[in-house]
Amino acid sequence: xxxxxxxxxxxxxxxxxxxxxxxxxxxxxxxxxxxxxxxxxxxxxxxxxxxxxxxxxxxxxxxxxxxxxxxxxxxxxxxxxxxxxxxxxxxxxxxxxxxxxxxxxxxxxxxxxxxxxxxxxxxxxxxxxxxxxxxxxxxxxxxxxxxxxxxxxxxxxxxxxxxxxxxxxxxxxxxxxxxxxxx
Numbered sequence: 001x002x003x004x005x006x007x008x009x010x011x012x013x014x015x016x017x018x019x020x021x022x023x024x025x026x027x028x029x030x031x032x033x034x035x036x037x038x039x040x041x042x043x044x045x046x047x048x049x050x051x052x053x054x055x056x057x058x059x060x061x062x063x064x065x066x067x068x069x070x071x072x073x074x075x076x077x078x079x080x081x082x083x084x085x086x087x088x089x090x091x092x093x094x095x096x097x098x099x100x101x102x103x104x105x106x107x108x109x110x111x112x113x114x115x116x117x118x119x120x121x122x123x124x125x126x127x128x129x130x131x132x133x134x135x136x137x138x139x140x141x142x143x144x145x146x147x148x149x150x151x152x153x154x155x156x157x158x159x160x161x162x163x164x165x166x167x168x169x170x171x172x173x174x175x176x177x178x179x180x181x182x183x
Contacts, residue, residue, distance in 0.1 A: 001045060004171035006034040006130060012168040013052055018139075018160035027059035027068075036171050038131065043097060048086045054079060064114065072148035079106045087111070095119075099135070105144035112137055114167070128172055135167040 014028040034050030056076040057065055069076045084100035095118040103112040119132035140161045141147075148159075 001037050001039045001042070003174040004036040004038055005034065005174050006032070007170045007172050008032060010130075010170035011155060012166070013036075013050075014166040014168075015037070016164040016166065025059060027057060027065075029053065029056045030058055031056035035174065036131075036133075036169075038171075039135050040118075040121065044089050044091050046086075046089050046097075046099075048084065048099065048101070050084045052082050052084075054082055073121070075106055084107075084112070093160075103139070104142075108144045110139075110143050112139060114165075126151065131171050133167070133169040133171075135165075135169065137165050139163050139165065 002031045008031075011032075013032050014030055016024050016026045018138060019025045029052045032050060034048060037045075037047045039045065053062045055069055055076040057068050057078065058119035059065055059068070069077055071078075074082075082103070082105045084101050084103050086099050090100070092098060097116045097118075098113050099116045100111060100113045102109050114135040114137045116133055117133040119134060121129060121131045124130050141163050142161050
């Protein structure tokens, strides 16, 4: 089993949520790290462990980002990180899997299943191997205690409960020297 480090410079941890019933607001987290244990010949034995810094949220609107960092949502002072740790991989085809794991947001842990596609392996211009994945899921933010909302005068809510999570991941091998130092 090979160990791969998520390459933050070439990866995206994004989300999309409906605002005022009909508009989609997209955002991402700029600071995250993670390790993927992956063997192309034994994909079902794979695992992933990711940590996302909640204060790094970016929706391109400073006031909205500040509100999302507040106790109304992520409460970043109390919960500076959210995590995902896989617990099971179920292959759906050669390069497609359902990856189930424990997602922790604001101190609440719930099982979540990601639809994951392995995009392949390549060598970057500097001679380093890289692998790529796409993953997505949908969660109900209220399941994690993120319940702030406002009722709209015309009906509905300001922010939908459903949040689409969209990941684009590129990873590089963990160097042998890093493994030796950690052990």
